[in-house]
Structures are given as C-alpha cells and as structure tokens.
Amino acid sequence: MYTLKYTAKRLLFMIFTFLIIISACFILVRLLPNVPAQQFGKDMDLVLKSRYRQGLVDEKGNEIPLLVQYFNFFRKTLIGGDWGISEKLYFGQDCFGVFLEKLPNTILVNAYSSLLAVPLGLMLGIYAALKKNKWQDHAISTGVMILVSVPSYVYAFLIQYYLCYKLDLFPLHMRGGGEYFTWATFRSMLPAVISLSLSSIAGYARFTRAELTEVLTSDYLLLARTKGLTRAQTTTRHALRNAMVPIFPSILTEVIAVLSGSLIIESIFEVPGVGPLYTESITTLDYNFFLLLSAFYTLIGLTAGIVMDLSYGVIDPRIRMGSKK
C-alpha cells in the first residue's frame, strides 16, 4: 500500500514536471521568429496545412495569439500526438514517423553496448574487489580511472582511427537502411558499441568494486565464514547479493537510458539514430523536431529517475524511499 501511494505521488510529480518543462520549451520556441510560410514557395500549402492542423496559425496562415497556440499544443500535440511535419531536415515528412524510424538504430546500438558493458563491468569490479590492494586491483582501478575520466569521444576517435581506418576491421560509419539484424549491420555498429560501452564498463567496475569491498569487510560475512562456508559461497550468496542493492537500480536506469543514447558517439560514427536527428534539428532550426526530441529526452530522464528510486524498494524491501523518520 505504501509503495503504491509513493509511486502514485512520484508519477504525479513527474507529469507535473514534464508539463512545466515542455510548456517552457514550447513557449520559448514559439517566441523565436518563425519561418514565414511564403519562403517555402510551392510547398507553402503543405506547411500551412500542417501548421493549421496543429493549431499554430489560423485558416489563412496568420499568426494567432500565443496563449491559444499553447492551448492547441496541449490539446493536439501532447494529447493528440500530432507533432507536425518537418520543415527543414526531412521536408514534408511527419516528424513522429521519422523519429520512430530512427529510434530502432539508437536502441539497438545502446542495447548491444549495455549487453557488453553490464557483465564485463560487474566481472571486473568483482575481480578487483576480491583481489583488493593486489596488482590486479591496481591495474583494473587505474584502467577504470582513465576510462572514466577520458571523454568518450576521445576513445571514439582512437577506435575510429585505429580499428576502422588503420586496421580496416570495420566500416568507418554505421550502415543505414532497414536491415537491423544482419551481420553487416552488426559489424558496422561495433565501433560505436565499443566506444559507448567502454565508459559504462569502467563505471560499473568502479561502482561494483566500491560496494563489494565494503560488504566484504562486514561482520556477517565473517560469521558466514566461521559457520564453515567457503570463500566462494560467502561471496556469491551473501556479499554479492547485498552489494547488488545499489548496483541493480543503476543497471535498470541504464536500460531505460538506452533509448536516449549518446549524441556525440552517434554523431561520430554517423549512427542513423535519434542523436544526430536532434543535433541536426538544432543546427538547421527545425523546431518541430526540436520540440519532439526535447520532450522525448525529458521524458526518458524523468522516467529513469523514478525507476531508479522505485527499484531500490523492489530489490531490498527494507528500503522505503521517501519514508519519514
């Protein structure tokens, strides 16, 4: 009952926050000088029709008051799901359709990188914790420190230069086109996947090591050992489970964040995904795309936050998020 109430509270607050942010975005974007429809020449009708459908202009294509536009945005875009057509990037195409077309690429690249990063990171972290203060630990910790600090685009460059260009193992850029599960597509994705996963691996390894070393020194592990359990048994059955309490939520969050991806890596390897769409919508001032993607990223961020908080309670029933003292 308590969890339900807490979840409902969080969800309501999330919707509230989302509405505030997206309203601010909408109003700020609408305050910018709009591209006059006359500029589109023979495509003027197409643009005007779309704008009218969204309730941004009146039948003749004249501007209507901002407050009315805002009301219409609420009604037709947020609830009705009509994000208008692209006026620059993919001229004339439905924004939401283009977005849906691009999303699988981003998800795929990020899902692969998660699949690679989570087990590897956990394994490295566990190994380092078990070998604490030995050379293996120092080696892993140093590597982790470097990978965490160095910006991901730097090793993306290195990977692109050495693996793709010098050694010619992979194509320079990711393949587009609708085939998602062919070997060629997978191979062209790999550089991006590796670049994305490196920093995640380091992050997980560091986190796991920190949590596990703390648990490994606790009294109940000593008790377990005195009861006659082997080291492997205590580690896997007692230490690891307790160490996973803070780690698991962050994995879960990452799984959600998979949707949003990394703008910079996607742009370096030209992944035909959501990231480049966003940056291009900004540089070409395609407002419809910008609004849609801003809403998307905001939503992902908010959801990830809630899932993180809620999963604490799920994995460890002793924790009650937001409880009073």
Next chain:
Amino acid sequence: MMKENNIPKIPADKFRFVGDEIRLHDQKMDTKQISYFRDAFNRFCKNKSSVTAAIIIMLLVLYAIFVPMFCQTPYSLALTDTDYLMYGKLLPRNQLCVDLGWDFWDGFKDRKDITKPAYDQVRAVAEETGLEVMKNVEQVGTNEKGVPVYNIRVDSYIYNGSDGAYTYMTLTEEQYKSMQAWQNETGIQLIYPAVDDTKLSQKNKLNADIWYEANDKGVPKVDKNDNFVDIYKQIGNDGSYNSLRIEGDPGIDNPNAEDRYRYASITGDSSAISYKCRVLKYAYFQYKYGFEPSFLFGTTAMGQDMLTRLASAARFSLLLAVCVSAINLFIGAIYGAIEGYYGGAIDMLMERFTDILARIPFMVVATLFQLHLAKRVGPVISLLFAFVLTGWIGMASTVRMQFYRFKGQEYVLASRVLGASDWRIMFRHIFPNSLGTIVTSSVLVIPGVIFSESSLTYLGIVNLDSSTMTSVGTMLANGRQFLQDFPHVIFFPAIFISLLMISFNLFGNGLRDAFNPSLRGADD
C-alpha cells in the same frame, strides 16, 4: 602453605607516596598546532597520485596562460591573414627530431605505395628546388600494370599533399622588387622561372608545380634517362629580373642572354603592371614571416599554429569552467544555506523548485539559450548562462546537506544565545566549517563543465569558432574530417583534454579524501 613474599607485618616507614618528589604540571605542548586546512593539506600531500595530478594541472594551466604570450611569432599574430590557407595541415615538427635524423615528429608525411607518376611529381620539386623534399625513398616493387611503386617520406612543409609546393602569385611592381631584394640578401630562391604557357594544357595552367612537360593530369613525361623535360619560358619581358637564378639557367653566365629563363609573365597595362610569378610556398613563408616554418604541434586545416591555437582554446575552456564554478558556488551557497538553515516549509518549497529545474535536460537548456540569447549577448555569455541555470543545483544540495549537519551543533547555539543574526551564523560560523566539502565539489565542477562545453561545441550546437577565439571542442570538431590523413589535428586537443580530465578527477578525489575527517589517520 605460605608464599615467600607474604610478610605479615610491614613497618610503616617502608611505605612511600608514589611521585612524592616529582611535581607534575600541565606541560606546554611541544608540537605545533595544526589547523583544519593545514591537516587537510598534509594529508593531501601524502597522496602521491593527487599531487602529481595537481602538478599536471598546474603545467596545463601555465601552458594555457603563457604560451599564447611568449610563443608569439609574426605568423601566429597575423590571425586574419589569407596566406594562412597555404600552410594548412602541416605536420608536427620537433626541430630536435629533425636534427637527430629521426623518422618521428619531424614534419614528414609517410606516403606508402605511391606509383611512379605521383613519385615523379615530388621528385620534380626536389630537382628544381634542391631541397630535401623527401627521404627514405624505397622502391617496393611494381603494380599490376608494371608501374614502379614507392614508399617515401615527404616533407609536409615543402610539399603538402595535393596542394603542391608552389603557387602562382600576382605581384605588384613593388612586391616583385622587394622579393628580388630579399632573394639577393638571403640567397634563398623564392621566385622560380615562369613556364611557357603555350606548352601547358588548359588544366595545367593553374598548377604552379609544373615546370616540365606533362600530360593533362599533371603527370610528368620523362625522357629515356628518366629526366624531366623543362618548359621554361625563354622569351618575353620579365621586368628586368635581377636576382638569383636557378641552376641551368643560361642567364647565370650572361644576364642578357636571349635564351635566359624569364621569372615572371607580365600582365596589365603600363599604369598598373602586375607580375605573375611561380613562388615556392616554403620560401614565401620565410620571406613573409621572417623564419623557417616549424610547428611543434603542426597546423590546423586553416593553417593556424596548433601550439598557440590550442593554448588559447585551453585558456578559454578553463576560464569558462572557473567562471561557471565560481558563479555556481555563489548562487548555490546562498540558496543551499537558506534551505538548510531554515528547513521546514521553506526547504520543501525550494527543493521542489530545484527538482523541476534539475530535470530539464542540459542540451535543451543550452539550445534554447543559444537560440534566444546568442544573437544579443554573444555565444559565450549565453553558454555561461546555460551552465549556470542548472549548474548551481548540485552545489546548493551539497551546501544544504552541510547546513543540516552543522546547524544543530553547540557552537551555533552558543552564538545564537549571544545574539548573532541568522546571516552571521550562516556565513560566519557554519559556512567556514563546511568549506572543505564545498571546495571539493567546486573543483569537481570544472572538468564537468569543460567536458560539456567541448561536447556542445563539438556537436555544433554552440559555435565558438572565429579567427581569434576557439575552444577545445571546436578544435576537435574542425579536425574531425581530417582524422584519416592528418590525425595530429585531433590528436593534440584530444591529448590535452584527456590529460586535463584525468588530472582533475585525481586531484578532486585527493581533495575529497583530504577534507574528509573520518579518513584521518586511516592510511598511517
């Protein structure tokens, strides 16, 4: 049974008071008192990696501050010079490596598996100028058509890829004279003989490298002995050229010989005569800027010296980060102090406000600020605003936690009893006590800002590129398209930012440990 030392009766005079003769006083402390910050500093110094990181940061900062000041050359000062484009993408050259004859960091570009025509183009430059244009020449075989294939290293300063070694310049009388005078003075050949136009195909007329018979693609036609056949211009007026002549010129023996080479073709009428000359770019650099080109980090695609350009980029990035950190500290300290000190409903309301603000994706904020403010206040200020808008929230929550921790302590109660105002208690008593944590998080903000700034400029959301200003991210973005052939354009900024990030993280971690009293004595 009786023990031996069990003496039934001890005379009273055998008893003595312990320490009756010694006088015990409170002793004055011999050791020096150590303040909180002194202690933190001592513990910081024990952490070797953090100290190393601090030194590296210091070196990088010194580089950013002083290199643009002291490494100025006439070249790096001429920022808007259009001649810059002739010297783009030169490879890094360390004079020491050149002197030692190493094949590394010497400004030479490896060209592997080039066919004879491409090799001949370089050889022609070497033959005409007599300079060491290439080294390590090695014939590695022939290709399937029987054309010889070579591996060579080409001096990128003289012969830079497809741009070639020479350029056609249209000079005024004055410039022409001054170049000749410079040649006489230094003995360096700057102007090379003009070529007979009639023997050039339409395409080759623009290619200043050609002084030999060549086909339409500029490939030299060699004679039986593998020699080039020159097509120098031997007729017409060259404005009484009176300066250095290249080897083989009949004009060396007799400056008035009919078949002497002509060093310019004259166009224009008598009122505004212009001389079209073939100029060696390498020598032109020396003529114009007064020194031999040699760039430690090479040059960018636009021809800017990477050493000074990167330093000013670093200066900008660091300055921006420090400004953001300082402003965040200021706003966050006040906001967090009020939240933490007053607590209750005020805290609740203020927290909800930051909750909403913190959820806005930074990219969206930065973009909206760019769209709205960049035209009015410039991209830098609007970027600063974007960083500050959500950046102070982290600082505020740190300060808030510290205030919750300290506000119940006795010294706070004492000063309140003594009638101190809330403001005084907040900023005279509690704030100095939480300074350690606050300083640490301020420092850790800096690499974050540098990283975000470089990402934003890299993605092109913020444009900071101009002839006088740049940032590390901009340099990376500009060098991106040359990653394959000229990796040095990306290499140095990437190295710089990686070093900076690693050192800042190590430094910040060391600082955090040093200011954490619970770790005191943990490592002794």
